[in-house]
Amino acid sequence: TPQQRICVLGATGSIGQNTLAVIAENPDAYPVYALTAYSNVAAMLELCRKHKPTIAVMVDANAATELRQQLQAEKLNIEVLSGSTALALVASSSDTDIVMAAIVGGAGLLPTMAAIEAGKRVLLANKEALVMSGQLFMDAVAEYGAELMPVDSEHNAIFQCLPPALQYPLGQQSLSDHGIDKILLTGSGGPFRELPLAELAQQTPDAACAHPNWEMGRKISVDSATMLNKGLEYIEARWLFGCQQHELDVILHPQSVIHSMVQYRDGSVIAQLGQPDMRTPIASCLAYPDRIASGVSHLDFTQLAALTFGKPEAERFPCLALAKDACWSGQWATTTLNAVNEIAVEAFLQEQIKFTDIARICAEVLAVVPPQQLNSIPEVLSLDAEARALATQQVRKQRAC
Numbered sequence: 001t002p003q004q005r006i007c008v009l010g011a012t013g014s015i016g017q018n019t020l021a022v023i024a025e026n027p028d029a030y031p032v033y034a035l036t037a038y039s040n041v042a043a044m045l046e047l048c049r050k051h052k053p054t055i056a057v058m059v060d061a062n063a064a065t066e067l068r069q070q071l072q073a074e075k076l077n078i079e080v081l082s083g084s085t086a087l088a089l090v091a092s093s094s095d096t097d098i099v100m101a102a103i104v105g106g107a108g109l110l111p112t113m114a115a116i117e118a119g120k121r122v123l124l125a126n127k128e129a130l131v132m133s134g135q136l137f138m139d140a141v142a143e144y145g146a147e148l149m150p151v152d153s154e155h156n157a158i159f160q161c162l163p164p165a166l167q168y169p170l171g172q173q174s175l176s177d178h179g180i181d182k183i184l185l186t187g188s189g190g191p192f193r194e195l196p197l198a199e200l201a202q203q204t205p206d207a208a209c210a211h212p213n214w215e216m217g218r219k220i221s222v223d224s225a226t227m228l229n230k231g232l233e234y235i236e237a238r239w240l241f242g243c244q245q246h247e248l249d250v251i252l253h254p255q256s257v258i259h260s261m262v263q264y265r266d267g268s269v270i271a272q273l274g275q276p277d278m279r280t281p282i283a284s285c286l287a288y289p290d291r292i293a294s295g296v297s298h299l300d301f302t303q304l305a306a307l308t309f310g311k312p313e314a315e316r317f318p319c320l321a322l323a324k325d326a327c328w329s330g331q332w333a334t335t336t337l338n339a340v341n342e343i344a345v346e347a348f349l350q351e352q353i354k355f356t357d358i359a360r361i362c363a364e365v366l367a368v369v370p371p372q373q374l375n376s377i378p379e380v381l382s383l384d385a386e387a388r389a390l391a392t393q394q395v396r397k398q399r400a401c
């Protein structure tokens, strides 16, 4: 197979590092064109030594200066760019074929859109970008002929369980026309699945980030503890696969062995199984429709404990219901929810609010934002900013009590 050049947005993060680990398993197959980060110079320097990208982007200007000096001192000939506009520049460059979209949060929207508008193969980890912009995002995928590949383990599992006719172009056809009744998103329930409800309010950031099965960045780890992550994934699945409301459900599955399932009309259920290790979905997106080594071992079925399933409890996971409601209320609602959650999660990680305040603040802001049409990305970004400001006010009020 010919070489596929890659740009990794969010290279220093959990998904970014896992992507580069898969690339290292397949020497020469994926030459690294560009790596980007926000400010983590030490991690970027290490990646530059190992992967020798043509360009490294540090959004933070001081970090860029520092990286440039370090690279010069080591005689590494790598161009360093800075500022957030450089992200869109490398993501849409004619020197890259594949773009891994692995920036965390709304900051990933514009660079991901730039990759889509350049018609790249876009490996989507940054679910917030899709949740924020929904139909606009999918319309751009169709218009520019981008090849959208779901990295999120659940969506990657579903993708693998779909007939080829539904895989490309993604999200443009009806599931029922292809004999599909329902998509079942599985979720572990996170670290607080069995905690007495009365103890939820006292949970620390470290406790929320100690996921039983997956090692991930801190924002998505908190989202897993509130199960808003599953809520964002529900919205993500709606758009990626073109689901109607009755075609999408969430099932608790604490062991994270089945990564999601597709139920067909004839009673068949097709599931994808594997270790809880993101290198598997990443490798599947990189090589599709081929298969490459990921460095992940096979499941040993003789050593597997029982696989169990259940329903997420409504009182424990209020964020999940908020997200499902938002999903079918309109784009304004999911854009708002995503923005407020980012502010609330950051405040929780900074120990400014309690764990249970996250859901409360999300609900409060959703209740005051008027329903509205969002017809363009600038309109999405303006509501995003407004919702962040409202959420910040709620956080301040909470801190004052």
Ligand code: NDP
Pocket: 009, 010, 011, 012, 013, 014, 015, 016, 036, 037, 038, 039, 040, 041, 043, 059, 101, 102, 103, 104, 105, 107, 125, 126, 127, 128, 151, 152, 153, 214, 215, 216, 217, 218, 219, 220, 278
């Ligand atoms: P991390 O926090 O580990 O990494 C985030 C990356 O984004 C880092 O490279 C960081 O740079 C960069 N970044 C942060 N803020 C900005 C910004 N404002 N502008 C530009 N770059 C920025 O996150 P994860 O890897 O865990 O998650 C990335 C995305 O993938 C998220 O959307 C998440 O929901 C999704 N995802 C993650 C999974 C996982 O297993 N981790 C699983 C499924 C989906 P720096 O290091 O310099 O701060």
Ligand code: MG
Pocket: 152, 153, 154, 233
């Ligand atoms: Mg997931």
